[in-house]
Amino acid sequence: MSEAAKPKRAVVTGIDASGTYPVQYRFSHAKSGTRHLVVIFANFSAPDEYGWSNGVLDNVRANILWVRDLFDGKNTYYLCKGMDFELERSVVTLISNVMNSLGLTPDQCTMWGGSKGGSAALYFGLKYGFRNIVAVVPQFRVGTYVLKHPTVAAHMMGEVTEQNIRVLDEAVPGLVRAGANRGANVYVLSSPLDEQYGEQVEPFLPLFGGYENFNFVYSESPFITDHVTVTRRNVPALMGLLNLLVDGIAPRIGFVTNGHEQPDADKSGIDAYLKATSLVRETFPPPVVLTPSPGETVPTAEVLFSGSAQGAVRLSFWENGTYVASPRVAPDGSWSWTRDRAWTPGEHRIRMFAVDAAGYHSARTEIRFTVRPQGTPVTAAPRSPEGIQPATSGPPAAPTVSYPAPDQRVPGPGVGIAGYAPGAGHVVFVAEGGNSLGAVPVAPDGGWSWDAGWAWPPGPHTVECHAVDAQGGESRRTRVSFHVVGAQAPAAAMYQAPRF
Numbered sequence: 312m313s314e315a316a317k318p319k320r321a322v323v324t325g326i327d328a329s330g331t332y333p334v335q336y337r338f339s340h341a342k343s344g345t346r347h348l349v350v351i352f353a354n355f356s357a358p359d360e361y362g363w364s365n366g367v368l369d370n371v372r373a374n375i376l377w378v379r380d381l382f383d384g385k386n387t388y389y390l391c392k393g394m395d396f397e398l399e400r401s402v403v404t405l406i407s408n409v410m411n412s413l414g415l416t417p418d419q420c421t422m423w424g425g426s427k428g429g430s431a432a433l434y435f436g437l438k439y440g441f442r443n444i445v446a447v448v449p450q451f452r453v454g455t456y457v458l459k460h461p462t463v464a465a466h467m468m469g470e471v472t473e474q475n476i477r478v479l480d481e482a483v484p485g486l487v488r489a490g491a492n493r494g495a496n497v498y499v500l501s502s503p504l505d506e507q508y509g510e511q512v513e514p515f516l517p518l519f520g521g522y523e524n525f526n527f528v529y530s531e532s533p534f535i536t537d538h539v540t541v542t543r544r545n546v547p548a549l550m551g552l553l554n555l556l557v558d559g560i561a562p563r564i565g566f567v568t569n570g571h572e573q574p575d576a577d578k579s580g581i582d583a584y585l586k587a588t589s590l591v592r593e594t595f596p597p598p599v600v601l602t603p604s605p606g607e608t609v610p611t612a613e614v615l616f617s618g619s620a621q622g623a624v625r626l627s628f629w630e631n632g633t634y635v636a637s638p639r640v641a642p643d644g645s646w647s648w649t650r651d652r653a654w655t656p657g658e659h660r661i662r663m664f665a666v667d668a669a670g671y672h673s674a675r676t677e678i679r680f681t682v683r684p685q686g687t688p689v690t691a692a693p694r695s696p697e698g699i700q701p702a703t704s705g706p707p708a709a710p711t712v713s714y715p716a717p718d719q720r721v722p723g724p725g726v727g728i729a730g731y732a733p734g735a736g737h738v739v740f741v742a743e744g745g746n747s748l749g750a751v752p753v754a755p756d757g758g759w760s761w762d763a764g765w766a767w768p769p770g771p772h773t774v775e776c777h778a779v780d781a782q783g784g785e786s787r788r789t790r791v792s793f794h795v796v797g798a799q800a801p802a803a804a805m806y807q808a809p810r811f
Contacts, residue, residue, distance in 0.1 A: 330401025352424030352431035393469030412584035454479030623665035724766030733757035735778035
């Protein structure tokens with residue numbers, strides 16, 4: 312990035328470690344107290360894996376959250392590693408944590424991205440109920456497209472199979488077919504001059520027929536020559552659209568309002584979040600490294616890292632500012648890790664820190680070692696993807712709820728609930744009194760979303776849900792508590808527990 316292209320906004324960098332996968336982010340406060348959050352997803356060629364980070368967003372008035380798509384050194388479409396969708400849940404946890412820390416709702420958020428990031432913007436925007444979605448030259452058939460990037464395909468799928476390709480191919484179209492978040496303001500930009508248009512975009516546009524405000528920007532210009540130049544030729548118009556969305560104006564026929572700045576708004580929530588996710592806790596001891604020894608010369612085959620980290624649940628390894636790995640720490644504080652590929656010859660400087668169960672970081676420990684140029688690489692034995700446990704018999708696991716967050720304030724009167732229940736056939740919802748509220752099928756990737764179809768009155772609510780597998784086994788119940796805010800719904804439309 313040239314000096315002229317460097318962003319002028321003050322940016323805070325951190326890692327949200329509250330999910331299974333640590334998610335790296337950059338955050339910039341809104342200008343003039345604007346009450347809006349723009350979430351940026353990265354394309355394949357994004358510098359340092361942060362999309363739209365070259366200063367083009369400097370004049371956007373909203374809070375901006377850049378989410379880095381780099382997990383164990385590779386891209387993931389923010390979806391999965393080895394078909395483990397805990398990665399997606401870690402990403403949406405970061406977004407929810409930032410949104411809640413700002414005191415915002417999904418109606419005050421815009422999901423934004425180009426190419427790979429455009430696919431992610433559609434996926435997260437539709438699945439988790441965010442109000443505005445801008446997808447620039449996205450891919451709809453993700454599984455098919457990543458076959459052009461074999462390293463990414465293997466990283467996302469673990470094993471590249473027809474079944475895994477189909478699951479990823481259906482991730483975005485499946486949400487649209489199901490009518491997820493029909494009230495969203497959706498903007499898709501593409502061009503017939505984009506080589507991906509005929510296969511990845513055009514066939515899926517009719518699926519948006521039922522959406523209240525779906526907009527397709529069909530871009531044609533003699534200066535558009537390929538996938539990349541579609542975006543470049545439309546940057547000024549896209550920035551204009553983004554500032555309209557930030558102002559509360561979704562281009563369409565009807566009455567809109569704009570403004571809503573709060574220059575004196577309380578920033579203690581977001582300041583506390585940024586501090587907690589980027590602060591080193593002084594009382595948390597740094598990890599101790601036993602192997603390799605400082606300055607040791609090692610062969611290229613395998614480098615065994617081992618040591619202790621009392622009070623930690625995992626470590627985070629970095630080299631030259633790039634994330635390397637996150638090995639687990641045993642309950643007794645011991646840890647060991649071997650990279651699944653050979654290290655390059657020469658000197659390496661690894662910095663690591665420990666992470667406790669609450670997500671706090673220790674001080675850094677640095678270890679230097681040198682790999683002999685004449686070393687012979689040895690292929691590491693195949694290992695199961697990190698975090699995947701062998702299947703066990705018994706009842707299914709209780710469903711995980713990814714939205715709303717516990718006690719989250721959500722806009723009413725309609726409320727959607729979404730989450731995961733891998734291995735289950737459907738999820739059942741019951742009211743606090745035990746009355747059945749309904750059920751929803753679980754998708755092949757384990758995801759589910761439920762909209763009761765009624766208006767919830769303002770105030771606190773609690774719903775319980777449990778998973779049911781193909782054999783009829785039921786899981787433990789998961790409680791979902793949220794607080795509905797917004798306009799009072801008509802009395803006749805309000806939710807009443809069914810009577811039996």
